Amino acid sequence: MLSKIGILSTLISTILSFLLVYQSFSEVKSKNNIISKKFYYLSFYQLLFIIFSFLILLFGYIFSDFSLINVYENSHTTKPLFYKITGTWGNHEGSLLLWINIMVLFSFLFLVYKKNTEKKFKLFTLIFQNILILFFLIFLLTNSNPFSEIYPAPSQGMGLNPILQDPALGIHPPLLYLGFVSSSIYFSAALASLICRLEANVFAKFIKLWVVISWSFQTLGILVGSIWAYYELGWGGYWFWDPVENSSLMPWFLMTALFHSLLVLEKKNGLYAWVLILSILTFIMSVTGTFLVRSGILNSVHTFANDPSRGLFILIFLAFMISMSLIILFKYFPNEKNNFLFLSKESFVLFNNWFMIFFLTVVLIGTLYPLFLEVLSKEKVSVGPAYYNIVLAPFIVPFLFLMSYGPQSKWFSSKLVDVKKMFFIILLSFSLVFIFANFEKDSSFITTLILVFSIYLILQSFLDLYTSIKNNSFNLSRSISHLGFGMLIFFISTNNILSTESNFNLKVGETKKLTNYSIKFNNLKILKEKNYETLVGNFLITDIKNYKEENLKPEIRVYNQPKIVTYESSIKSKILSDTYLTMSNLAGSEFYSIRFQTKPFMNLIWISVLIISAGGFLRILRRENK
Amino acid sequence: MRKFLFFLTFFGTLSIIIVFYLGLKTEKIYSTKDLIGKPISEVNLDLLNTDGSFNTSELKNNNFTLINFWASWCGPCRKEHKYLIELSKNDNIKILGVNFKDNKLKANKFLNKLGNPYFLIAKDDSGKKSIDFGVYGIPESILIDKNLVIIQKYIGPINKKDVKYIFNAIGS
Amino acid sequence: MKNYFKIITSIIFLILSSNCFSDENLNYKIYKNLRCLVCQGQTIADSNSDFAMTIKSVVDDKVKDGMKENEIYNFLADKYGDWILYKPPFKLKNYILWFLPYILFFLGGILLLLIFLKKTPLSKK
Incomplete structure (x- = not known):
């Protein structure tokens, strides 16, 4: 029953998309300047029906209707309600439906945004967006249908992978999709503006909001994903430069480059072609990332859905999208004359782009190189964190400097900023590092410089923040985001330097003495929960220096549906430092392998990213109030 | 110029897409095929049932040797055992069993029940010796010749096809 | 002013590199x-x-x-x-991996330089 309604509703939505494309083509030719009402209706009903399909699937999950294969494969009646809901997008088919929902949503929003202006441009955007939507709808209906039925309906489902049963991972996909799927709208808009030869600053005004929205959500999505990796994967790390993680970072670099360039486009009509290229690239990169993740072409810790046939589908689409954009881009390539003054604000935007594209290429090369090498020479190679750290770290230093200096420069002028003040702040940062840098572990010259310049950025952003609050200017959100970024780099580096780790074996009753801590294995309990059985270890951690005690309770869980063993870390999270303990059993022994870590500033890392995205959200809100 | 750039980007992206396409078809399971053609390292192994040890260089005395890593607790080992027995009937090849992270009693019970295809049984209690052979999960078998050069590696249980291949390779 | 920085950075470098x-x-x-x-x-x-x-x-x-x-x-x-x-590992087959990013960064820099120097229509990076 649900299956038929779901498919019907999706089909109606598909027909509406098709109609939208068809009708737009004929409407474009008419001289009339006002978009006819039927487009709003068509778009609205398209949105309504696609949301309805999603709700149908959601219903299937909430009420455990196992006649849907998708629900049967990914859900279970004993699962808590929250995970039944999040399970809807915790799998390939459901998440694809969510993906389409977001594309349709943005198609609708774009149509109603700045109503009755630039009709031709809007209609062409609608055409391109709906071609994309149509493709994904066909993909969904033919290859990855979440509404497929099984008969007879099984009485019980197979359950959701336990590591996905987590609140952070519940909200991670929607956030990330609001980020990079919404970039489809400025992909479409860029192609449309090329065809209509839209004026540069008009285009900038049209897409800025969407770029900031997608960037802010992308930032949040990455944050939530990292937090999940931190406490769920159980190794104390939050970023492993894994292909799947990289796939979310690459569009982020492009979005960041894009909205910096948009500033130039708005202010001085410059960089139009470059902005168009970035807009197109962002969504192409998002789809490429999706291809890498969904096809299972790369070995990743996060492989949750892979199937080569899906990969092929996305790849064909990717090829189509790229050739379409290339042809349009080269056919309608805008001619413009720009003069850039060195040290003007626009030149710093170019510097930003230079670095962003560099970061992007490093991550892209690191991600794709193993694949290329294997295809071309049959040799396998792994590219891990060491590569990215070595290649990227030296470039962070000048980048931080430019980030602090750039915002103070003036548009259209190559006047130097207050150099004395700048040197004073840098000197201050140097001395701060110099005084406090008595690190026990290794830290290199570059790490030190990174610390100095991140402090410089933090101090400078605080000053900027102060002035922008005083003047109530738009720069407020920029200062906030830059501040967040400075903090992020600072805390990541210090966390990297100051984290400690010890591995040892312990049995119940024993105590392990470390330099600053002693760890006592008090007892072991077996508990039965609704969907798993668990072995809970109780450890007493004593901070020898500060005479503080705390209990950590790591678990080894055996889930019943599906039968999977997971190791749950136990984390005591404090403002300044986390203590992190995991335990695993050793076969045929009463000893347990214990991994004890102290991780300073974890919460501050999360907060920094929140601050970065807060800048973006603030900009969105202020824009609307203007 | 513009045309040139167009074709450059066009064929650039095209080649990337072709690589992606070929990448879809490559084997995702990792194997240590690189090791074929290289000699195995000389390692001392303790024997399972007697004190004393055995050096892999002594395998030069056999025309061909199959080094088989197994354990009584390993399910797939049970499955491949009959093929090992089949191989052991050939005079041109000897099978060296390396009992992996196992217990002597259980290992012998396993052999008593299913038969003993090995000309010699060594042991690797800690699993550390297996690293010298590039083993990462049992069952795993390495076929070497007189010069200790690896001819073939089998990750996972060997099957009928593998037996045929081995008989072919050793020329009988 | 710049000399001070050199001195300070080298001191910090010495202190930090001594920790192994x-x-x-x-x-x-x-x-x-x-x-x-x-x-x-x-x-x-x-x-x-x-x-x-x-x-x-x-x-x-x-x-x-x-x-x-x-x-x-x-x-x-x-x-x-x-x-x-x-x-x-840093060997022949991985040279592209290790060097390509720097080469691209360098090329990007040249492009930027051209933009600043030539003052002609050039907006594509």
């Missing part, structure tokens, strides 16, 4: 640079698998025997291929 790894840290560092081959994209340090445990104890042994970090990587790469190393 303790032995235990070396072991963790090595674990973190090794791929757990039987897992999905996890390091040896992060895996509880049997294979990872064995590799850990082998690494411990080798460190105890006085083997250098690089020698241990070479030993394992010899047995399991470069796939096991998370830091791709």
Whole structure:
């Protein structure tokens, strides 16, 4: 029953998309300047029906209707309600439906945004967006249908992978999709503006909001994903430069480059072609990332859905999208004359782009190189964190400097900023590092410089923040985001330097003495929960220096549906430092392998990213109030 | 110029897409095929049932040797055992069993029940010796010749096809 | 002014570079640079698998025997291929990986320079 309604509703939505494309083509030719009402209706009903399909699937999950294969494969009646809901997008088919929902949503929003202006441009955007939507709808209906039925309906489902049963991972996909799927709208808009030869600053005004929205959500999505990796994967790390993680970072670099360039486009009509290229690239990169993740072409810790046939589908689409954009881009390539003054604000935007594209290429090369090498020479190679750290770290230093200096420069002028003040702040940062840098572990010259310049950025952003609050200017959100970024780099580096780790074996009753801590294995309990059985270890951690005690309770869980063993870390999270303990059993022994870590500033890392995205959200809100 | 750039980007992206396409078809399971053609390292192994040890260089005395890593607790080992027995009937090849992270009693019970295809049984209690052979999960078998050069590696249980291949390779 | 910075940075550099790894840290560092081959994209340090445990104890042994970090990587790469190393070795087949980003960065810089110098229509990076 649900299956038929779901498919019907999706089909109606598909027909509406098709109609939208068809009708737009004929409407474009008419001289009339006002978009006819039927487009709003068509778009609205398209949105309504696609949301309805999603709700149908959601219903299937909430009420455990196992006649849907998708629900049967990914859900279970004993699962808590929250995970039944999040399970809807915790799998390939459901998440694809969510993906389409977001594309349709943005198609609708774009149509109603700045109503009755630039009709031709809007209609062409609608055409391109709906071609994309149509493709994904066909993909969904033919290859990855979440509404497929099984008969007879099984009485019980197979359950959701336990590591996905987590609140952070519940909200991670929607956030990330609001980020990079919404970039489809400025992909479409860029192609449309090329065809209509839209004026540069008009285009900038049209897409800025969407770029900031997608960037802010992308930032949040990455944050939530990292937090999940931190406490769920159980190794104390939050970023492993894994292909799947990289796939979310690459569009982020492009979005960041894009909205910096948009500033130039708005202010001085410059960089139009470059902005168009970035807009197109962002969504192409998002789809490429999706291809890498969904096809299972790369070995990743996060492989949750892979199937080569899906990969092929996305790849064909990717090829189509790229050739379409290339042809349009080269056919309608805008001619413009720009003069850039060195040290003007626009030149710093170019510097930003230079670095962003560099970061992007490093991550892209690191991600794709193993694949290329294997295809071309049959040799396998792994590219891990060491590569990215070595290649990227030296470039962070000048980048931080430019980030602090750039915002103070003036548009259209190559006047130097207050150099004395700048040197004073840098000197201050140097001395701060110099005084406090008595690190026990290794830290290199570059790490030190990174610390100095991140402090410089933090101090400078605080000053900027102060002035922008005083003047109530738009720069407020920029200062906030830059501040967040400075903090992020600072805390990541210090966390990297100051984290400690010890591995040892312990049995119940024993105590392990470390330099600053002693760890006592008090007892072991077996508990039965609704969907798993668990072995809970109780450890007493004593901070020898500060005479503080705390209990950590790591678990080894055996889930019943599906039968999977997971190791749950136990984390005591404090403002300044986390203590992190995991335990695993050793076969045929009463000893347990214990991994004890102290991780300073974890919460501050999360907060920094929140601050970065807060800048973006603030900009969105202020824009609307203007 | 513009045309040139167009074709450059066009064929650039095209080649990337072709690589992606070929990448879809490559084997995702990792194997240590690189090791074929290289000699195995000389390692001392303790024997399972007697004190004393055995050096892999002594395998030069056999025309061909199959080094088989197994354990009584390993399910797939049970499955491949009959093929090992089949191989052991050939005079041109000897099978060296390396009992992996196992217990002597259980290992012998396993052999008593299913038969003993090995000309010699060594042991690797800690699993550390297996690293010298590039083993990462049992069952795993390495076929070497007189010069200790690896001819073939089998990750996972060997099957009928593998037996045929081995008989072919050793020329009988 | 700039001289002061040079002095200060070199002092900091000296202080910080004098701190070396303790032995235990070396072991963790090595674990973190090794791929757990039987897992999905996890390091040896992060895996509880049997294979990872064995590799850990082998690494411990080798460190105890006085083997250098690089020698241990070479030993394992010899047995399991470069796939096991998370830091791709610096050799011919990986030159593209290591150098291409710098080359592109350099080319980007030249492009920027052209934009600033020529003052002609050029907006594509």
